[in-house]
Amino acid sequence: MTRTTVMKTAASLAAGLLLVSASPAVAQAKEALGPFGYGGVTLGMSAKTARATGKIVLKTNDGGCSGWDLKAHPTGENAVGMFISKKRGVAVIFAAKGVKTPQGIGLGSTTKQLKRAYPRLRTSASGYPYVSVEGNPKAYYSFLVSRGKVYEMALGLNTQDCVN
Template sequence: MKKLLVALLAGGALAATAAPALAAAKEPALGPYGYGPVKLGMSAAKARATGKIVLKLPAGAGLCSGWNLRAHPAGKGRVGLYISRKAGVAVILAQKGMRTPRGIGLGSSVRQVRKAYPGLRTSPSGVAYTAVPGNPKAYYAFLYSNGKVRELAFGLDRQDCIN
């Protein structure tokens, strides 16, 4: 739980683009195991092989590297996901247009989050979190501003990238 706040503060935003209705593919859900072909726990090599991510911040001497989803790049100075040398894809940070299977994304109201995730709890630091339905090894964490979801993190309980 200690690692949630940094994950949330590391998220970014993206301007959505429109595509013709017939050509538009359905947007993947954020969870319960990943985002499209990028799955929690997947090694950096396997995640890179999907062609869906790009390196933004090499790990260097640290345990984790920062990446962006090609379709949803995070803003300047931010990353969209972290990959751990030990745990693989550890945390995916929601960007505009990304939603959980229950329809929650950036801009959702606190009421919508509570309705979608009735087991929601709040940490002493004010971060709302819940286990991911269908994946007992993962969590969602929500940070609100003015009654709306400002940041949304989806990560492995055992991730070691952020604190």
């Protein structure tokens, strides 16, 4: 082998290793819940615009708010992945399993982790923790906690009219 052949082979091998080692990191990158939306759907987006993304499916249409699922995260019976208000557009998006906020909070996070990630966490009149979304003054995160762990969380518009 000539020196040029060895150098070309080494360069090809290095490039291949770079591609192989970079692939898992890219595959592991996940979209966060918030600060403006999730799964290609944005808070405030009308039902018509949200439907046009092709990423959601209608589940219920009762009154002022309709219930939808992200096609990538179906919720099963008696649940929805988001509510869309006739007045406000996409009003609330619920976190699917494995989805986290930019601060790393997801289903299964502990109360201690929640408080550490969100030092300005407050408690609503109905008893659930919530916090303003960093980077989006029009939105909040709400959390339902049982036995010290988050079992449900959502990203919602401050002005949403679908859930309490």
